[in-house]
Amino acid sequence: MNNPNHNQYFEIRIDGHLSPERSRIFNGLELNELANGETLICGNFRDQPQLFGILIQIRDMGVPLLSVNIVGLITKPSKEF
Amino acid sequence: MTSSILTTKLFIPSPRPNYVARTGILESLDEAINFKLTLVAAPPGYGKSSLLSIWIQEREPPTAWLSLDPDDNDPALFFEYLIAALQTLNPKIGATSLALLQSPQLSSNTAILSSLINDLTTYEKNFVLILDDYHSIEQQEIHDSFNYLIDHMPPQMHVIIASRSDPPLQLSQLRVRNHLLEIRQSDLRLQPEEANEFLNHCMGLNLSTSQVDILESRTEGWVAGLQLAALSLKEKDDVGAFINTFSGSHRFVIDYLADQVIANQPPEVKSFLQKTAILDRFTAQLCDEITGRDDSKVFLQYLEEINLFLIPLDDQREWFRYHHLFLDYLRVDIEADIQRDIHLKVSEWYLEQGLYPEAVKHAILSEDTGQTIEAVLKAAPLAIEKATFTTLFGWFDALPDQVVRQNAMLSLYKSFALFFTDSYREALPYAIAAKENIPKDIPSSTYGQLLCIQAHISMFQGDLKDVIRTSRDALEYLAEEDTFFRSLTLNVLGQVLEMKGDVVSAVDVYRQGFDSGYQAGEVIGTMVVFTNLVISLNELGRLREAEAICQKLYAELNQEAMAGDSLANTVYLPWSHLSYEENNLEEARKQAQTVLDALLKNNITQGVVLAQYVLAKINLINHDWDQLSQLVADGRQVANRTGTANTHGALLSALAAEANLKRGNSDAVKQWVEEMGFKPEDRPHHWVEWPYFTYTRYLLSQNQTQEAKQLLSTMGKSAQEGQRFRKLLTIYLLEALVELSLEDHNSAVQRLEAALSIAAPQGYRRAFFDEDPAILELLPEVRHIAPDFVDALLAYIDSPPDKLFRSDQLYEALSERELEVLNLVAKGYSNRQIAEALYVTLGTVKKHLNNIFGKLQVKNRTQAVASARELNILS
Numbered sequence: 001m002n003n004p005n006h007n008q009y010f011e012i013r014i015d016g017h018l019s020p021e022r023s024r025i026f027n028g029l030e031l032n033e034l035a036n037g038e039t040l041i042c043g044n045f046r047d048q049p050q051l052f053g054i055l056i057q058i059r060d061m062g063v064p065l066l067s068v069n070i071v072g073l074i075t076k077p078s079k080e081f
Numbered sequence: 082m083t084s085s086i087l088t089t090k091l092f093i094p095s096p097r098p099n100y101v102a103r104t105g106i107l108e109s110l111d112e113a114i115n116f117k118l119t120l121v122a123a124p125p126g127y128g129k130s131s132l133l134s135i136w137i138q139e140r141e142p143p144t145a146w147l148s149l150d151p152d153d154n155d156p157a158l159f160f161e162y163l164i165a166a167l168q169t170l171n172p173k174i175g176a177t178s179l180a181l182l183q184s185p186q187l188s189s190n191t192a193i194l195s196s197l198i199n200d201l202t203t204y205e206k207n208f209v210l211i212l213d214d215y216h217s218i219e220q221q222e223i224h225d226s227f228n229y230l231i232d233h234m235p236p237q238m239h240v241i242i243a244s245r246s247d248p249p250l251q252l253s254q255l256r257v258r259n260h261l262l263e264i265r266q267s268d269l270r271l272q273p274e275e276a277n278e279f280l281n282h283c284m285g286l287n288l289s290t291s292q293v294d295i296l297e298s299r300t301e302g303w304v305a306g307l308q309l310a311a312l313s314l315k316e317k318d319d320v321g322a323f324i325n326t327f328s329g330s331h332r333f334v335i336d337y338l339a340d341q342v343i344a345n346q347p348p349e350v351k352s353f354l355q356k357t358a359i360l361d362r363f364t365a366q367l368c369d370e371i372t373g374r375d376d377s378k379v380f381l382q383y384l385e386e387i388n389l390f391l392i393p394l395d396d397q398r399e400w401f402r403y404h405h406l407f408l409d410y411l412r413v414d415i416e417a418d419i420q421r422d423i424h425l426k427v428s429e430w431y432l433e434q435g436l437y438p439e440a441v442k443h444a445i446l447s448e449d450t451g452q453t454i455e456a457v458l459k460a461a462p463l464a465i466e467k468a469t470f471t472t473l474f475g476w477f478d479a480l481p482d483q484v485v486r487q488n489a490m491l492s493l494y495k496s497f498a499l500f501f502t503d504s505y506r507e508a509l510p511y512a513i514a515a516k517e518n519i520p521k522d523i524p525s526s527t528y529g530q531l532l533c534i535q536a537h538i539s540m541f542q543g544d545l546k547d548v549i550r551t552s553r554d555a556l557e558y559l560a561e562e563d564t565f566f567r568s569l570t571l572n573v574l575g576q577v578l579e580m581k582g583d584v585v586s587a588v589d590v591y592r593q594g595f596d597s598g599y600q601a602g603e604v605i606g607t608m609v610v611f612t613n614l615v616i617s618l619n620e621l622g623r624l625r626e627a628e629a630i631c632q633k634l635y636a637e638l639n640q641e642a643m644a645g646d647s648l649a650n651t652v653y654l655p656w657s658h659l660s661y662e663e664n665n666l667e668e669a670r671k672q673a674q675t676v677l678d679a680l681l682k683n684n685i686t687q688g689v690v691l692a693q694y695v696l697a698k699i700n701l702i703n704h705d706w707d708q709l710s711q712l713v714a715d716g717r718q719v720a721n722r723t724g725t726a727n728t729h730g731a732l733l734s735a736l737a738a739e740a741n742l743k744r745g746n747s748d749a750v751k752q753w754v755e756e757m758g759f760k761p762e763d764r765p766h767h768w769v770e771w772p773y774f775t776y777t778r779y780l781l782s783q784n785q786t787q788e789a790k791q792l793l794s795t796m797g798k799s800a801q802e803g804q805r806f807r808k809l810l811t812i813y814l815l816e817a818l819v820e821l822s823l824e825d826h827n828s829a830v831q832r833l834e835a836a837l838s839i840a841a842p843q844g845y846r847r848a849f850f851d852e853d854p855a856i857l858e859l860l861p862e863v864r865h866i867a868p869d870f871v872d873a874l875l876a877y878i879d880s881p882p883d884k885l886f887r888s889d890q891l892y893e894a895l896s897e898r899e900l901e902v903l904n905l906v907a908k909g910y911s912n913r914q915i916a917e918a919l920y921v922t923l924g925t926v927k928k929h930l931n932n933i934f935g936k937l938q939v940k941n942r943t944q945a946v947a948s949a950r951e952l953n954i955l956s
Contacts, residue, residue: 016334017333017336018332018336019333019336019413021414062126
């Protein structure tokens with residue numbers, strides 16, 4: 001019995017450093033600029049729609065997406081509602 | 082003015098002057114006419130749209146172009162735009178589909194698409210449909226429809242999709258079957274020599290090869306990045322230093338370069354860009370409105386001249402938008418309250434311009450409830466007319482429900498939207514709220530529409546009295562030209578009158594509905610009321626009049642629109658019943674089969690049972706017991722699903738009982754009678770008289786003559802009172818049989834005379850053959866009543882048509898075009914000769930041939946010709 005609102009910690013790695021204004025769309029998430037020119041976007045995602053919302057934003061900016069990782073315990077979305 | 086938004090969506094963007102000539106990739110794209118689907122997939126700024134527009138300019142294929150945006154996630158709107166795009170090829174395409182879109186009773190996505198595909202089949206040349214920005218579409222229903230279109234489109238049609246991500250279509254199947262051409266990010270990436278041409282020639286810079294290489298590798302051949310780099314460089318004195326800093330930076334390319342470019346602009350240009358970036362599309366006037374300037378036109382000209390990602394959306398350079406990438410960059414910098422303020426201004430401007438859906442969109446973004454109410458009130462009527470219910474519900478969802486219920490007109494529109502999407506129960510509270518708060522100055526026709534909705538809800542709740550009262554009131558209020566609501570109202574009123582046994586009044590009502598729709602040219606919209614009218618006329622024994630109406634409607638229908646399995650074939654539904662009555666059995670079978678195919682293909686259940694009924698009756702005549710029981714089983718399932726088990730379901734189960742009666746299985750019939758609960762003292766409703774006739778025949782077979790007589794007398798009185806002469810005809814025939822079994826010859830002859838006086842003037846022949854043949858033996862004695870008619874009946878008995886049709890070889894009727902092709906095949910023409918003779922492509926001929934083989938169930942040309950000769954369908 002998973003709580004569908006259970007937060008999941010994600011790490012999204014993209015290529016390039018974003019301007020500070022740009023970071024506003026990632027409101028509530030942590031942006032870490034890495035020395036190798038990549039950016040690590042980390043944070044608790046409420047659910048899958050929020051995750052996909054961010055991924056589509058990244059797609060529409062044309063920023064190359066390098067990886068998406070779940071950190072910690074993997075809780076699959078519950079199938080029994 | 083409203084149409085200008087549509088124009089911008091259909092506008093094929095013109096390539097900017099001095100574009101890079103990319104021969105290789107253009108040649109790859111030429112292959113598109115060998116594939117069903119071409120996917121151009123890459124992130125924004127890779128030049129997807131530019132590539133397609135250059136290709137179209139250079140190769141000039143017949144093209145339908147549609148630019149999609151997130152507002153198009155409404156199937157009705159999507160179809161409307163899709164049809165509008167295809168109509169740029171030929172304005173005749175999609176006329177029926179558009180009518181279907183606006184006819185909620187009949188429309189299903191497959192129906193709309195089938196009709197559209199029929200029209201496209203007639204387009205004789207190869208053509209491309211381009212859907213730009215397909216990633217904007219998120220609705221599964223639209224993806225499903227698009228898959229269907231790709232599966233069924235004619236061979237001359239080719240689809241090109243430009244998208245930022247792979248669309249959720251059946252790509253892997255298409256790939257396996259070699260129907261998919263892909264042009265992807267790596268193909269679109271500018272090569273070093275192309276980057277050189279772009280920077281040094283198109284953008285007029287003077288860079289060394291190594292400088293070009295650095296920019297090329299830093300932007301990874303990304304056209305948008307190179308363009309911004311060129312714009313930044315134009316203003317720089319020290320080119321080398323700039324390139325070095327840029328290549329050393331980790332900043333995201335667009336952010337870095339756009340900062341540079343914007344930093345070079347004067348402050349008023351910066352401010353102009355930021356304010357106007359709120360808008361998805363704009364005109365100079367709209368820019369004036371939100372910037373408070375009066376010279377936006379000059380700004381736009383300037384931005385276009387310096388190539389600052391301003392994209393014209395029409396030939397007149399009236400509408401523009403910014404490139405998506407640039408837009409995103411500009412937007413992130415604007416405060417939320419400023420954004421809301423601008424959206425409010427924009428909404429007001431759109432309202433003034435009469436562009437209501439746009440006004441609603443911005444009103445919602447402004448989070449101003451008052452403005453949203455005002456805009457929705459303006460936009461809702463057109464949304465209802467166009468059946469864009471997804472969009473409409475989205476608007477209602479943006480308002481608190483309390484607000485909707487307190488506003489009479491909002492409640493009214495919401496009840497309409499729910500009603501047309503078959504949510505009667507949900508519609509009721511809004512209809513009540515609307516009626517309670519109705520303003521005095523409401524247009525009377527709108528009040529009439531509200532009453533029409535109420536009548537339908539009462540019908541759903543089984544309150545027949547209220548249906549009659551409210552629908553009659555509705556007709557008083559509805560405007561003459563509001564044919565759509567008038568025919569809806571008349572149809573529901575007619576159904577109630579029929580239910581109450583007053584078929585005469587029902588016919589008058591149906592006829593008004595049919596006439597007003599017919600005169601307004603809304604043929605498809607009249608189909609439901611047309612079917613009810615013809616069947617009711619037949620019930621009244623007015624066969625000739627019913628037939629005349631079928632022919633009148635048929636003459637009106639576009640023959641091209643009837644091809645394939647178009648819904649226009651519904652005209653055959655009641656017609657097949659008439660053909661049966663006239664004993665034109667082959668005609669009846671063809672008509673019923675045609676309409677059944679069309680209905681099933683379009684996923685429409687309404688009418689299916691009535692078509693199966695005719696086919697089953699013919700099976701009964703032919704003693705095709707297996708097919709009969711199959712049809713009865715299928716039909717009863719449909720009837721159960723559609724809630725007509727007691728009426729339509731009973732019609733079919735009665736035919737199964739007739740079959741058992743004919744085969745002497747009286748136990749099975751007895752069981753059926755018990756299941757139905759039939760008693761001789763019953764007073765049957767006229768909708769179940771046919772099953773009661775079967776019951777009467779069973780009583781006669783069991784020598785329960787008095788019981789049969791009693792039942793016939795009850796039904797006879799009811800039919801006479803209701804002037805339902807068709808039933809009276811069969812009642813007289815059955816009464817003649819009763820008299821025969823009572824050995825009262827004279828009374829039997831009298832009854833037969835009465836039957837003839839109904840049947841002969843109208844041509845009801847079949848009724849005589851469907852009874853015990855003993856009836857036919859009396860015919861010579863009553864010849865004087867109608868000599869010609871009786872002679873025709875007797876002639877049919879003596880020599881039933883020698884070429885009795887074979888219902889075991891049901892073949893689907895060939896279209897006119899297919900017959901033309903088949904005739905040429907019979908003359909020995911080759912495929913190429915046929916293509917030349919008919920002015921079509923070789924592919925089209927092959928497609929026709931495949932259809933012909935399928936329909937005739939043959940494997941090759943020789944067999945097809947042989948089968949055609951046998952069926953006697955060659956001219």
